[in-house]
Amino acid sequence: MIRNYRHSWSGIVGVILLIGSLSFQLEGCIKKKPILIGFSAQLTGRQAELGVQERNGVQLAIETINEAGGVAGHKIELLVRDDLGVPEKAKEADQELIKAGVHAIIGHATSAQAVAGLEVTNPAKVIMLSPTVSSPKLSGLDDYFFRVYPSFKDSAQAFAEYTYRREGVTRLAVIYDNDNAAYAKTYSTAFAEKFQSIGGKIADEVSFSSKAQPDFTSLLLKLRRSKANGLLIIASDVDTALITQRSRLMNWEIRRYSSAWAQTETLIKNGGQAVEGLKIEQAYAVSSQSRGFLDFQTRYQARFGQAPSFGAAFGYEAALVLAAALEKTGGKAEGLRQALTGIRDFRGLMDTFSFDRFGDVERPFYLSTIRGGKFIILQKMTLNGAGGK
Secondary structure, eight states: OOHHHHHHHHHHHHHHHHHHHHHHHHHHHTTTEEEEEEEEEOOTTTTTTTHHHHHHHHHHHHHHHHHHTBBBBOOOOEEEEEEETTHHHHHHHHHHHHHTOSEEEOOOOSHHHHHHHHHHHHTTTOEEEEOOOGGGGGGHHHSEESSOOOSHHHHHHHHHIIIIIOOOOEEEEEEEEEHHHHHHHHHHHHHHHHHHHTOOOEEEEEEEEEGOOOOOHHHHHHHHTTOOOOEESSOOOHHHHHHHHHHHHTTTOOOOEOOOGGGGGHHHHGGGGGTTTEEESOOOOOOOOOOHHHHHHHHHHHHEEEEEOOHHHHHHHHHHHHHHHHHHTOOSSTHHHHHHTTTSSESSSSEEEEETTTSOOOOOOOEEEEETTEEEEEEEEEETTBBBB
């Protein structure tokens, strides 16, 4: 009897251990380690609106993905860093995220910070996927940089054509933020080259440092003396609003134009009547009626209590396409670059897009204006034609 009892107890222990082992394995399957994704952009300071909107868009996408079961059975965990709009801080933020073990970094919001961050992410072979960086200086490079927003090379030139041929601007004054020269100076050059090639003249150009909070009145007085009949502003939402307000207070009656960098609700809120009629080129179809875009707008408004800007929409898309690539790799960082370049006709919020072998995309771009305190799409733009409906 004693021997049988011992044998029985041994069997029970074996069953308990087996059940425990299976339970542990099952728990491991259910509670897989989360996939760490980094996000880095300017989240504080005068020019933080774009970065905040991008972060919100990414966060909403990740919440949606996790509610649907995650990626390859893993939930996604977002690690957020503030690059403060400073190149050196962008490097530090990316280094922190890489050290934390992220599979990829979504960011940065502006070109200067992206260029700096790539000095860290490229050597580490970590994907940087930007929602809004559009400088053509980052096009055609065999590196780890991807973006869902297209290069402004063609759109800036189409904007120049429109300004000259359709608006009748023959003498253009330009003011841009040199703190983001990788974007602003490059945009100014692309626009000016096209504008001058078709008969226009750059009457004068001035730059400023947004961090120094310059006296825009003196800069605008200098530009006014050039007798330009058009003003191109290449700056953040806050600075574009200030520049348009100052020009209006000076009673400088001139046609005003802006690059996509300024297109946020902060521009309208801070600019008021001064920004009414401002023309803007962008790849953001703000009046799109696609079901996905309308659903995104509703959910974003409910989640964050405000309407999304282009940064939020492209941040959302960046997170979705990254998740699609991670699904291909089984949730692993290995092979992520190849998975992204293999994505074709991805269904975004407004249209489809594909990555080329350099991580660039081609997407439609539009001409919009501010009317009645709202952004209104005027037309789709094309190079060598200045647009069409």
